[in-house]
Amino acid sequence: MKEVAAILQSQGTERDACVKVLQEIQGVFGYLPAEALRYVTQHSQITSRQIHGVATFYDRFRFKPVGKHIIRTCHGTACHVNGAKHIGHAVEEALKIKQQETTPDGLFTLESVACLGCCSLAPVMMIDETVYGRLQPREMKKVLKQYAAAAKAKS
Numbered sequence: 001m002k003e004v005a006a007i008l009q010s011q012g013t014e015r016d017a018c019v020k021v022l023q024e025i026q027g028v029f030g031y032l033p034a035e036a037l038r039y040v041t042q043h044s045q046i047t048s049r050q051i052h053g054v055a056t057f058y059d060r061f062r063f064k065p066v067g068k069h070i071i072r073t074c075h076g077t078a079c080h081v082n083g084a085k086h087i088g089h090a091v092e093e094a095l096k097i098k099q100q101e102t103t104p105d106g107l108f109t110l111e112s113v114a115c116l117g118c119c120s121l122a123p124v125m126m127i128d129e130t131v132y133g134r135l136q137p138r139e140m141k142k143v144l145k146q147y148a149a150a151a152k153a154k155s
């Protein structure tokens, strides 16, 4: 828990540091590991009740590990009217997982979001920081295959 100790040292141990502490923990681990949260409650004034409240209020916090790549499918209004549902289903079918789940090989985590801020490209999907706009399910499957092939080539 060296990393968590360093985070508490830099952000402080007061209750009002809670959001910053959780953000940094997630930045380090990719999610909020139970062990790290326990450490926080034992070494600061931040309580488990406060952590739970904050982490469930902001839906960007995760309690489970995520895959190497995070796929965000947009289901905002513009994407919805342009076929986001089909994209979402196609991704789920291709990866054999549902929203908020991670593939068994740890390669992809699928998340549904309200708007990715590029509505003119609807329907939109994002993989990590790359935006894929005006998608058709077939193109989306091609993109996923490219990521899977790249991961295979690296291993």
Ligand code: FES
Pocket (backbone or CB within 6 Å): 074, 075, 076, 077, 078, 079, 080, 114, 115, 116, 117, 118, 119, 120, 122, 124
């Ligand atoms: S509604 Fe999908 S990017 Fe805005």
